[in-house]
Amino acid sequence: MKSLRPLLCHCLAALLPLACTLHAGAASGSAAAKSAAATKASAAERGPVKAADKPGPRAGGTAYKTGAHRTGATAAKSPGKRSAGVGARPGGPAKASAARVAKQKRAGDVAKLRPAQARLDFSGRKRVGQASYYARRFEGRRMADGSRMRLNHHNAASRTLPLGTVAKVTNLKTGRSAVVKIQDRGPFVKGRIVDLSPATARAVGLSEKDGVAPVEVTPIAVPMPDGSTRPGEGARDPMARTQLARARDDD
DSSP states (O other): OTTHHHHHHHHHHHHHHHHHHHHHHHHHHHHHHHHHHHHHHHHHHHOSOOGGGSOSTTSOOHHHHHTTTOOTHHHHHSTTOGGGSTTOOTTHHHHHHHHHHHHHHHHHHHHHHSOOOOOOOOSOOOEEEEEEEOOGGGTTOBOTTSOBOOTTSOEEEOSSSOTTOEEEEEETTTOOEEEEEEEEOOOOSTTEEEEEOHHHHHHHTOOTTTOOEEEEEEEEEEEOTTSOEEEOGGGGSTTHHHHHHHHHHHO
16 A cells, blocks of 8 residues: 555646646637637627728728828829829929920910901901001012012002902002002001002102001902902092003012
8 A cells, every 4th residue: 555655646746737738728718719709799789790891991091081091103193193102203293384384475475476367358448557668688588379579569468458459558648659469468566557568668658767657558459259359449549440450560
């Protein structure tokens, strides 16, 4: 009996740690089962999970509402907002804006020099305004009707009379007149209604010293869009036929 006691003590000492380990494992398994059961019960009480309750980038946070999440490559892909994200081109929009302003300014300058073409006047009524004359550097340049400018011919430019119109130009200061043919467009200066060749300017008494003179422009024959010719107020002049023949000779 005395010899078995040490053996029993030794066996108990070996089995005691094993029993403790088994007890701890059983306790842990019981706690996990209780936790799983509690989770299932909570989920059953809440009901089915909705799409809005799922976590994600559109979970209703402040960052999503304010757009603060749109940074980096996403912001770079947004048109018109390249300056707010990665990949934006520094100074790009500013350069484009400056170029656009410069282009608009150039267009405005051109519009000031060459106003919009006025509507053509087929009425044949006379008009009164200022006349100027071509500079000599325009010799040989092509006019609006395709012909070359000749300083010694009685050609003229008007913004409103149709090309090919034959008209009488009278200098209201000197009372002298000349017959011209409208072959070009101009003058592009406010208040001026006709540009004369140097030969016509001399004929009506418009000198280089004066530069401009008040004139009366009376159409004699006005070409119409359908190819016909309409007589103007100048056609009542007894010398109208002679004036028309003179204009044809200048061609």
